[in-house]
Amino acid sequence: MRFEGHKLIHLIGIGGCSMNGLAQILCAKGYAVQGSDRAESPFTQRLNELNIPVVIGHDPKNLGDADLVIYSAAIKPDNCERQEAEKRGIPQIERSVALGMLSEGYSQVVGIAGCHGKTTITSMVALICEHCDSGDGGAHRMDATVHVGGNVDFLNGGVRIGAHDVFITEACEYVESFLTLRPTIALINNIDDDHLDYYRDIDHIVDAFRKYVNLLPENGLFIGCSDDERVKKLMAEASVKTMSYGISDADYTPGNVTRDEFGNPSFDVMHEGKSLGRIELSVIGDYNMLNALAATVVALSLNAPFEAIKRALGEYKLTQRRFEFMGERNDIRVYHDYAHHPGEIKAALDAAKNMPHNRLICVFQCNSYSRAKTLFCGDRHYMNSADLVLVPDIYPGREVDTGEVHARDMVDALERTGVNAMYIPTFEEIRAFLDSYTQPGDVVITLGSGDVYFQTKKLL
Template sequence: MVHIKDFKGKQIHMTGIAGSSMSGLAEMLVKQGYNVKGSDGAEGYMVEYLRKKGIPVKVGHFAENLDGVDLHIYTAAILPDNIERQTVAERGIPSLERKELLGQLMENYTHAACVCGTHGKTTTSGMLAQTLVDCGLDPTVHIGGMVDAIGGSTRVGSHELFVAEACEFNASFLTMSPTLAVIMNLEEDHLDYYRDINHIKETFAKFLNLLPDDGIAIGFGDDPKVVELLNGLKQRTYTFGFNENNHYYPQNIEYDELAHASFDIFKEGKKLGRLKLGVPGKIQIVDAIAAFAAADVLGADQKLAMESLSNFKGVHRRFELTGVYDGVEVYHDYGHNPQEMEQVLQTAHMRPHNRLWAVMQPHTYSRVKRLFNDYITCTEIADFTLVTDICAAREKDPGDIHSIMLVDAMQEKGINVTYAPTFDDAENYLKAHWEPGDIVVTLGCGDINKLNIQIEEHSKQNA
């Protein structure tokens, strides 16, 4: 059995190193004394970030990248026909898949808090990580987004507590050893792997069954599918949500002019205090309640936990303001499932604005096909929608789905939508039509954030 602990002092190469999880794992390995380098398919902000951290990254996948390598780490998005995976097989180089590595790094921690669900994992795990740090519990952390307050997406702390974002793609979270599981919600997604919602529920049930007898599960009590999973457990369970029947819930919710929520937080009918969030939108209330519940169960001081959550400023690539140009606020969000996109646009709509623009980069052909009807309505709250070409990610073009099909269907629904295949097309259209006071949100987990970057770069050049 290949194990990461046997490769200290040896050369590790990571294929797909700039991915949201892989980049964090690379940082964590370096912090723990491993020699790490990697490769990725294209230049980008994460490639530059890793280089600034002293981690060598080559752009492009080549056989020579494996010269002198003792251990190869890859992600499920890197298919078997990738030249680097083929070279590893030919040379007999030991290898680990990303999910196996994360599972190994989590071994032997006294407590492992794992946040799972279709939506909200990254923000909730980021909130939880920051809260536990601020409460002095010194967690080790690996999540799928950058949180400034903890120094990035990873943190090496004590060996008592590990906080991890538990991703369900490819059932990767089944390699973990949770003692505390937080379940945010259950919706259809990753249907290139899962058959349907029942298959998703079955896999989440397997994840929860990894809990030890004295483990704890905390779930979104307003989601019947989550409640059904909790009811099937013998371990202690708690719920959170808007309904007063939950163990943890908010009351007296108010929003300021920028859509930041203030609310009283209750536990089992007892008011614990009032919380004012520094991140906007209704969905953030759910994330904050979940993070508070998890921190509370882990023994954090309740008052300090509420103070920390009030100071939380968000995760990069989650409704992140990237710039203001011509009086237009431009945001980016990682949301790629239609429900996530809809929630993000609802948040944007709550803020003062003239007109709201959604710039959608559909993600993977299989997702677009299986969730087609959801895609064509998820931006209807926006005044204008731009749709770029589909981001293939790990998939090959099957030839039977295209963004133009989405645009045609959206137009039939009465949505004001324009096909903008490239980022240049999207930028040119936006700049020709936006007005002061507008809000633009780019949406997707592919490389749509590069549109925000090029808008900023071009604005500086023209200043």
């Protein structure tokens, strides 16, 4: 199936991070697009500004004259609009399949994959595209269409429409959805034991990434972070050209690393022993230095000038929910980060430790019972940079509490690794505790992918 020949494409769940970008790209390519979602959001508002019709709420009538339906993974077969499409014989395709179909329309496709960091890397590349397009030459191949799985301020959403035949997209590993893509350049930032509600174990996850690399054509390019042993092994196995980046022992490395008073790193981009130039970041953390290095390698592989890369990364600010400053109260700064895996949490807290602060207090809300059981009840060392960790009740998401695991079990696991941790059930109680416990100069960072982002506002 292809998009050609369809007169009206209806997207169910059009307000999602990826779906709204898909709608914008299809519209830019000349297709008639409409959609529905259960609630308004900044994404639906952006679509309305672009005159893409969006209906709030699901109803069979919303399909109108649509002759193709695209639905997000969250939209199940019992959705009334999907049932109406089935009744009328309208073809239906899932979001990742549609993204793969879309990628087939470009001669150069860059898929940015990895269990952590792909949204940041992709949005960094998008900003480099903006700078290439507005100062260092439309002749460069970086006027690309970019699809980001997050809300990016400078894009007014999560997509950039470019003029060139290049498509750059996040390549999500969940349920192996990235296997629908046809990349010519594949980047893998890391491989970790995530999404264990779908994958059997880490070997199953690695095999999915191996299949992703095997999608590359003979003249394709595999870019990987050599700091990750699993990625390094895949690079050694690859039959295509490879290019590595990492702290050391890689084709591209950061040299002469310094940090400003806020902990933001600056570094020389080193290639084969020579400095290509210096990048001064406005974001915190060594993991973001590696993310910036990854974006640099992608941009250089697409012939972007280094000066454009340098300017873009120098002004780059993190996307929403990535180390986002939420506000200040009584001389106590409050941040939020989307980190919800032990590796992400450790990176975020290590970065926060480099900020000026008195004490570092972490509030971590686990986003499902299954993740609590598989990831957060063992003896991993991932929160040791915090002076105190507060753990509220587990956010259930789509799951039902079977009584197998509780937030107290997470606290017990943290204490076994030497972390000072407390169970406090609600955010109202957490605020009351912080009011009596915190001192001027303390930093509070909330972590998680559930409703903790909205609950954080209660702490201000």
